[in-house]
Amino acid sequence: MSFITIKVLTDPEKCLERVMTRDHSIHINISDDQVDQINSAVLAKDIKTDFIIENTHKTIDELKEEIRMILKNTSSES
Numbered sequence: 001m002s003f004i005t006i007k008v009l010t011d012p013e014k015c016l017e018r019v020m021t022r023d024h025s026i027h028i029n030i031s032d033d034q035v036d037q038i039n040s041a042v043l044a045k046d047i048k049t050d051f052i053i054e055n056t057h058k059t060i061d062e063l064k065e066e067i068r069m070i071l072k073n074t075s076s077e078s
Contacts, residue, residue, distance in 0.1 A: 004074050005049040006067070010056045012039060050074075 010018075019027075019035050030038075051070050055063060 004051065004070065005047075006051045006053055006070065007047070007049040008053045008055050010054070012036070014056055015039060 016035050053066055
């Protein structure tokens, strides 16, 4: 079984905005500082991924299409 990894990047302020506007009834409530700490820790790891998606200004449909293309192109390589 093969797998791919995808890093999703966005502006830190946009990330914070998205986290804070999620439905708190189905997500863990965390502070602004905790979001910053988590994002900093993840970025510091510099984990190598197969693909990177920049997600600051994309619509959900654009993201779906980008992921669909990644999956399509990687499934033909198997």
